[in-house]
Amino acid sequence: MTKQQFKPLKYAISIVLALIFLFVGGTVALAWDYNGWQWYDGVDPLYYKFYNGTSQETQDAFTMAAYYWETASDSPVNYTYTTGNANIYAYEVSNQYLGWMSGKTDIEGSMPYITQAYVYLNTYVTSGYPAGKRISVAGHELGHAIGHSHNDWELMDGSDYWRWEVAHIESPTYSDIYYTNQLYP
Amino acid sequence: MHTKNTISMMVALLLILTTAVSCAAATDEKPASSEAATSSASWVRGFKTLEELSNYADIDLIAIGTIDRIANVTNYSSVPERPQYMTGFAFSVQTVLKGDLIKEVIVYQSGAADQPSSGVEDDPLFRLGENYVLFLKKIEQTKDGSQNAFSHPGPWGRYQIINNNVYSLNHTITDSKVYSAPAGLDYNGVSIDAFSAEIKSILSAQ
Numbered sequence: 001m002t003k004q005q006f007k008p009l010k011y012a013i014s015i016v017l018a019l020i021f022l023f024v025g026g027t028v029a030l031a032w033d034y035n036g037w038q039w040y041d042g043v044d045p046l047y048y049k050f051y052n053g054t055s056q057e058t059q060d061a062f063t064m065a066a067y068y069w070e071t072a073s074d075s076p077v078n079y080t081y082t083t084g085n086a087n088i089y090a091y092e093v094s095n096q097y098l099g100w101m102s103g104k105t106d107i108e109g110s111m112p113y114i115t116q117a118y119v120y121l122n123t124y125v126t127s128g129y130p131a132g133k134r135i136s137v138a139g140h141e142l143g144h145a146i147g148h149s150h151n152d153w154e155l156m157d158g159s160d161y162w163r164w165e166v167a168h169i170e171s172p173t174y175s176d177i178y179y180t181n182q183l184y185p
Numbered sequence: 186m187h188t189k190n191t192i193s194m195m196v197a198l199l200l201i202l203t204t205a206v207s208c209a210a211a212t213d214e215k216p217a218s219s220e221a222a223t224s225s226a227s228w229v230r231g232f233k234t235l236e237e238l239s240n241y242a243d244i245d246l247i248a249i250g251t252i253d254r255i256a257n258v259t260n261y262s263s264v265p266e267r268p269q270y271m272t273g274f275a276f277s278v279q280t281v282l283k284g285d286l287i288k289e290v291i292v293y294q295s296g297a298a299d300q301p302s303s304g305v306e307d308d309p310l311f312r313l314g315e316n317y318v319l320f321l322k323k324i325e326q327t328k329d330g331s332q333n334a335f336s337h338p339g340p341w342g343r344y345q346i347i348n349n350n351v352y353s354l355n356h357t358i359t360d361s362k363v364y365s366a367p368a369g370l371d372y373n374g375v376s377i378d379a380f381s382a383e384i385k386s387i388l389s390a391q
Contacts, residue, residue, distance in 0.1 A: 010190060033362045035225060035306070051264045095261045096324055097271055097293040100338045103227040104269075104295065104305065111221045118267055125229055137227045144225040149362060150307065158307065158339075159231030 032179040033149035039087070040113040042184050043146050044078040051091035057134070058092040058121050065139035068171035075177050076184050077146065088117045088145050090138075094124045102126050102160050103137040105144035117145035133164040139171060147183050151175070226295070226305045228339040234369030238320055238341060239283065239387045246284035246321040246335060247384060249346070249377070252311040253277040253289070258297045270297035273334070274311045276319065282384050284321075290335045292319065307340045307354070307364040316346040318380065340364040344372060344380070351380040 039046065048066060050059050066079035079088075095101075102125040109115040119141040126134045136155065140163065143156050150158035155176045157163040164170065172180075232238040239247060253275045262269035273291040281287070294311065296304030304310040311317075320342040321335040337343055340354045347357070353366040356373045366372075372380065 014190075033365075035223060037223065051266065053263060089267065091262075091264050091267060093262055093264075093269060095271065096327070097259075097261070097273075097334065097336060098295055099322070099324065099336055100229050100342075101226050101295060101305070102229050104224060105226075106222060106224045106303075108220070108222045120269075140227045141225075149225065150364075152365070157231075158226070159228050161230045 032175070032182070033151055034147050034179075034183060035107070035144065035149040036147075037107050037109065037112050037114045038147040038183055043076055043180070045080040046078065046088060046146070047080050047082040047084070047086045048088040048090055049082050049084075049086040051089055054091050055123065057127065058090070058123065058138075061121060061126070061131070061134040061138040062090045062119070062142070064135045065142050065171075068135070068139055069142055072172045072177050073174075074181065075172065076181055079142065087114075088119060088142070090119050092121050092123045095122055096124050098122060099124060102129075103141045105141045107145065114145075114147070119145055129160075132170045133160060136160065136164045136170045143172070143176060146180065148176070148179070151179075222301070222303075224295070224303065224305050226308065226339065228341075230338055230341075231367075232338070232341045232370060233367045235383060236369075236387045238338075238370065239384050240391060241320075243322045244283065244320045244338075244342075245323040246287070246290070247282040247318065248276070248278045248284070248287075248290070248321065249280040249282070249318050249381070250276050250278040250316070252313055252315045252317065254313060255298070256291045258299075269295075270300050270303055271295050272297050272310060276317070276335075280381070282318075282381060283388055287333060290321065290333045291331065292321065293324070293334065293336050305339075307359060308343075309354075309358050318344040318346065318351060318377070340366070341370060346377055349377050350374040351377055 069075060069077045070079050101122055103121050106118040107114050121137060126137055137160055139155050148156045150156055153167050154173045155169050256273040256275045258270060258272050260268045261271055271293055273293050276290050276292045278287055294308060296310050298310060319337055321337050324334040324336055327334045344351050344353055345357045351372050353370055353372045355364050355366045
């Protein structure tokens, strides 16, 4: 191959390398599932409070879960309890008809920005859980409330069984926090 | 020649940086858009294989049938400021693969059709006329004493039948970001006959 023949080949190699980086970079960035929402003003602080009638057991679960989110290494999240207006309202329901569902998060806002979030535990289910498992559910819901979707084998794993009983996850993992930082740089 | 090489590498670097920026989830401007909502859940149990699901002790009924009508809609929240709705769908049973023979069951889901975005994103509300294979748990000691109330384990417990072919939820009304079916439960058009035969084979092996 002559030098003249090799010239266009060098340009082609450069473009191919760029495309490879583009694909790999995109794949890595898309390896985590977000729910498409986020807080416009970030997650420091995020104020939460409990609706009247929320049991101490449920309050303790959310309080500890919020503490875990806040104190995880490199976490950008600062969940702060308030008695005033809150970003996130936590409460409980007891519903045997939805007995496979241990918790739920509702997000409201103008896509993609969250203006209000509501998280609950279904005590028909969670009252029978060990405290740590209940905290894992609360932490999972708080993760939805800041923009995460389901991601296997993390705190954001959608199954209480896999998350807590199999993987023993009760607080945000490295990936939960890493991708929170990607969402809120 | 050296200049052209440098330009090529700069173009490549620019493409990489463009990718990084485009893949970032945060945006700098707050766009105006309409009000919207979404709901996500935590589920008691997930499943990895059809064998695990079919044999699970709490799966009392595996049935093929049609979502026939809305039987009831209920606000189940005790918080006045925060109503929460669930819908009981009447599921007309054509075939029972596991459990007692029954003509109709009421299957409950979070959400209500007239409350937009009240359904859970990885368990969207059933629509009338849809055909499914459902894996169901009987709800015992219901408040109204009914004997045909059932629930399903979220996305793992429902498989839509379209033109006699079976699909897991990630191939129909959600995308893989919302529900990523495990390999052992990822069905993308297997015939209902084959799906049923597989379940029967699993159950008969017990």
